[in-house]
Amino acid sequence: xxxxxxxxxxxxxxxxxxxxxxxxxxxIFGTLGVVNFAHGALFMMxxxxxxxxxxxxxxxxxxVDETRTDFLGNPMQVNVPYVYDWFGENFGNALIDWAVPVSxxxxxxxxxxxxxxxxxxxIKHFYKRPHADQILxxxxxxxxxxxxxxxxxxxxxxxxxxxxxFRGSFDFGxxxxxxxxxxxxxxxxxxxxFFSVTVIGGVFAFLQFTTFGMVVRAGMADRETVGLLGxxxxxxxxxxxxxxxxxxxLAGVMYVPINPPNYxxxxxxxxxxxxxxxxxxxxxxxxxxxxxxxxxILESFASMGAVIxxxxxxxxxxxxxxxxxILLTRPRGLMGRKGVMEE
Amino acid sequence: xxxxxxxxxxVLKTGAIAGAGLALPTYLRADAHTGFTNAPGDSEVILxxxxxxxxxxxxxxxxxxxxxxxxxEHLNGGGDGGMLNTFSSKELDxxxxxxxxxxxxTGDTQTKSDAxxxxxRSMIEKDGAIMITGGSSSGVAVAVxxxxxxxxxxFMAGLTHSNDTTGKDKRANGFxxxxxxxxxxxxxxxxxxxxxxxxxxxxHLTADYNWGYTTEEAVKSSTEALGWETVSAVKTPLTQTxxxxxxxxxxxxxxxxxxxxxxxxxxxxxxxxxxxxxxRDAEVNGKNFEIIVPLYSRLMAKGAGANVxxxxxxxxxxxxxxxxxxxxxxxxxxxxxxxxxxxxxHTTYVQTLLYADAVTRAGSFNPCAVAEALEGFEFDxxxxxxxxxxxxxxxxxxxxLVVKGKENPENEFDLLEIxxxxxxxxxxxxxxxxxxxxxxxxxxxxxA
Numbered sequence: 001x002x003x004x005x006x007x008x009x010x011x012x013x014x015x016x017x018x019x020x021x022x023x024x025x026x027x028i029f030g031t032l033g034v035v036n037f038a039h040g041a042l043f044m045m046x047x048x049x050x051x052x053x054x055x056x057x058x059x060x061x062x063x064v065d066e067t068r069t070d071f072l073g074n075p076m077q078v079n080v081p082y083v084y085d086w087f088g089e090n091f092g093n094a095l096i097d098w099a100v101p102v103s104x105x106x107x108x109x110x111x112x113x114x115x116x117x118x119x120x121x122x123i124k125h126f127y128k129r130p131h132a133d134q135i136l137x138x139x140x141x142x143x144x145x146x147x148x149x150x151x152x153x154x155x156x157x158x159x160x161x162x163x164x165x166f167r168g169s170f171d172f173g174x175x176x177x178x179x180x181x182x183x184x185x186x187x188x189x190x191x192x193x194f195f196s197v198t199v200i201g202g203v204f205a206f207l208q209f210t211t212f213g214m215v216v217r218a219g220m221a222d223r224e225t226v227g228l229l230g231x232x233x234x235x236x237x238x239x240x241x242x243x244x245x246x247x248x249x250l251a252g253v254m255y256v257p258i259n260p261p262n263y264x265x266x267x268x269x270x271x272x273x274x275x276x277x278x279x280x281x282x283x284x285x286x287x288x289x290x291x292x293x294x295x296x297i298l299e300s301f302a303s304m305g306a307v308i309x310x311x312x313x314x315x316x317x318x319x320x321x322x323x324x325x326i327l328l329t330r331p332r333g334l335m336g337r338k339g340v341m342e343e
Numbered sequence: 344x345x346x347x348x349x350x351x352x353x354v355l356k357t358g359a360i361a362g363a364g365l366a367l368p369t370y371l372r373a374d375a376h377t378g379f380t381n382a383p384g385d386s387e388v389i390l391x392x393x394x395x396x397x398x399x400x401x402x403x404x405x406x407x408x409x410x411x412x413x414x415x416e417h418l419n420g421g422g423d424g425g426m427l428n429t430f431s432s433k434e435l436d437x438x439x440x441x442x443x444x445x446x447x448x449t450g451d452t453q454t455k456s457d458a459x460x461x462x463x464r465s466m467i468e469k470d471g472a473i474m475i476t477g478g479s480s481s482g483v484a485v486a487v488x489x490x491x492x493x494x495x496x497x498f499m500a501g502l503t504h505s506n507d508t509t510g511k512d513k514r515a516n517g518f519x520x521x522x523x524x525x526x527x528x529x530x531x532x533x534x535x536x537x538x539x540x541x542x543x544x545x546x547h548l549t550a551d552y553n554w555g556y557t558t559e560e561a562v563k564s565s566t567e568a569l570g571w572e573t574v575s576a577v578k579t580p581l582t583q584t585x586x587x588x589x590x591x592x593x594x595x596x597x598x599x600x601x602x603x604x605x606x607x608x609x610x611x612x613x614x615x616x617x618x619x620x621x622x623r624d625a626e627v628n629g630k631n632f633e634i635i636v637p638l639y640s641r642l643m644a645k646g647a648g649a650n651v652x653x654x655x656x657x658x659x660x661x662x663x664x665x666x667x668x669x670x671x672x673x674x675x676x677x678x679x680x681x682x683x684x685x686x687x688x689h690t691t692y693v694q695t696l697l698y699a700d701a702v703t704r705a706g707s708f709n710p711c712a713v714a715e716a717l718e719g720f721e722f723d724x725x726x727x728x729x730x731x732x733x734x735x736x737x738x739x740x741x742x743x744l745v746v747k748g749k750e751n752p753e754n755e756f757d758l759l760e761i762x763x764x765x766x767x768x769x770x771x772x773x774x775x776x777x778x779x780x781x782x783x784x785x786x787x788x789x790x791a
């Protein structure tokens with residue numbers, strides 16, 4: 001029982017990342033009709049917003065410490081962060097420690113701006129082109145973004161830890177009457193799950209309860225009619241592209257303490273997120289979220305030693321297996337809308 | 344009036360015959376016509392450096408490239424000479440190799456076997472490289488080694504740790520200076536027993552490819568020989584990024600040690616996840632839970648940050664070694680590039696020097712003569728103490744370092760501390776050891 005609870009918890013945080021990326025993907029597809037293969041790269045860019053903020057906060061000047069030597073035997077150059085000079089050591093340290101949450105403030109405008117530039121500068125020229133062209137151009141764009149990040153940050157992962165208060169793990173076993181160590185779960189993964197639920201809830205609330213959201217939903221249902229009413233739906237869809245980019249970026253920002261980011265991390269999530277979108281149903285926002293969590297949990301169960309012993313290799317194919325079964329039994333996915341990708 | 348007997352035709356014929364006669368000794372001497380691939384001319388020799396310049400191991404590959412460039416500089420008489428000054432063989436004098444200036448070409452392996460073979464082939468066929476060296480992956484090393492065997496050039500392996508490189512996939516034209524999985528297991532086990540006791544239960548997470556298998560097998564057999572029990576060994580996909588679902592069951596498995604047979608990004612992520620899940624703070628079977636990383640790389644350890652603290656592993660070489668060879672190399676490399684070299688940089692630098700030295704001792708670039716010079720060669724002064732290039736399998740035998748993640752690093756490079764230098768005798772095995780069974784060197788191929 002404890003193992004089942006543990007794998008459900010594991011699946012929830014993994015599913016959170018899938019759901020956030022898939023939500024943005026399906027939002028772009030539902031509004032603009034674009035298959036955006038650069039969406040994983042937006043997730044990666046968000047992660048590197050956190051890395052950048054962390055680096056900016058630790059930007060230092062050097063002070064020579066005559067009592068110590070460096071690896072060549074020369075007097076040691078010690079780095080002193082500027083934030084120590086400006087805010088004192090205690091506050092400076094706290095600021096550096098909270099670099100990841102602070103990055104959210106930095107990442108939102110940056111990611112919206114990146115989304116705007118992508119959409120206005122490149123993707124809008126491909127609205128009327130076949131999906132194959134859109135995939136090619138956005139995939140190319142993803143590779144360009146990757147290479148830019150690699151040029152500036154290198155190929156190795158960069159450790160960007162969570163604030164001290166969120167390091168370590170919570171023993172659910174003790175809290176819920178199981179043995180100690182039976183259900184241990186890292187604090188930051190819980191934070192990530194609740195953060196994802198909040199962002200997903202925010203996006204749904206925005207679409208459901210605001211006039212802007214209502215117009216966007218109307219545009220998703222019937223773009224031409226909304227246009228005939230004199231509403232500039234393209235402008236609103238551009239804004240939605242920016243919001244989708246910000247959602248992917250925020251997913252990336254909060255992910256960096258879970259696994260140190262590298263330039264390739266977007267690609268690792270991209271294919272799975274597309275499977276999530278297809279399983280959820282192309283263009284369906286609730287479908288993307290539900291499929292994200294469902295596949296995350298299934299992937300966790302498939303990685304259990306007992307399962308692998310019975311079905312070797314199942315951990316590597318489970319998501320694709322489920323996708324095949326869903327598409328065979330429900331060709332539009334779990335919550336797909338009629339008419340989407342069927343012309 | 345006199346009449347000259349010289350005619351224009353006669354002068355041309357005589358000149359042609361004389362020219363051919365004068366050129367004949369050079370022609371006969373030129374290695375280009377002694378029946379081996381890419382024999383160099385009189386003025387220069389070309390080496391091929393095949394490293395990952397793109398892809399996940401690019402940082403390690405670029406460090407290897409820096410070391411190669413430094414080695415070329417030293418071979419051609421530039422810089423401070425580095426390890427040429429400490430190398431026990433005194434054949435190399437800074438005038439290139441056999442009087443030829445050393446030039447090089449580079450290829451990008453992308454850490455993919457097919458790309459690595461393509462770039463090696465291009466360097467051999469188009470650029471005329473006489474020797475290929477490099478790599479940051481055993482899969483790539485095995486693939487390129489086989490290609491070099493077919494092409495008739497020497498392959499001096501870079502960072503490759505799988506037993507198979509000098510085990511079942513060994514080749515007569517291939518040579519490895521780097522240590523291997525067996526040596527890691529043999530060096531680590533006694534240190535682990537001394538620190539954690541002989542009554543331990545281990546859980547292995549193993550990267551699902553060639554290197555992972557041999558490392559798991561080596562660590563399992565070494566630790567089980569000391570009394571440890573292996574509770575479970577789970578293969579993880581090479582493409583895995585989040586290991587939480589593999590880590591989570593570990594604490595309930597009855598194991599009190601987790602062995603991460605992972606390298607590169609896999610190691611960074613699995614170790615980070617294990618620490619996040621509180622494994623370092625847990626107590627199981629009345630003992631502190633421990634994590635082990637059999638193969639450490641400083642460049643990779645940097646990615647895991649503070650999570651490496653107190654975790655044991657092994658490494659081929661470390662910049663903090665205080666022998667004369669290591670100090671000379673760190674001085675040269677550090678002065679040129681501003682940071683200390685990695686173990687990948689060290690092994691590739693040493694391999695370049697060893698090749699150049701073997702050519703010089705053999706007096707020929709013929710791969711078979713070079714291989715003969717390397718086989719059974721004993722040397723010192725290159726950072727690992729007394730070392731033997733064993734003739735039976737072309738594997739170097741030398742001391743192995745057991746290291747631990749440093750608790751209080753003094754700078755960004757100070758991530759690992761050496762806890763033991765395991766003597767070479769302790770990591771030496773018979774050529775027909777079961778972990779290396781199934782292959783044969785075959786015969787040297789000089790190529791064309």
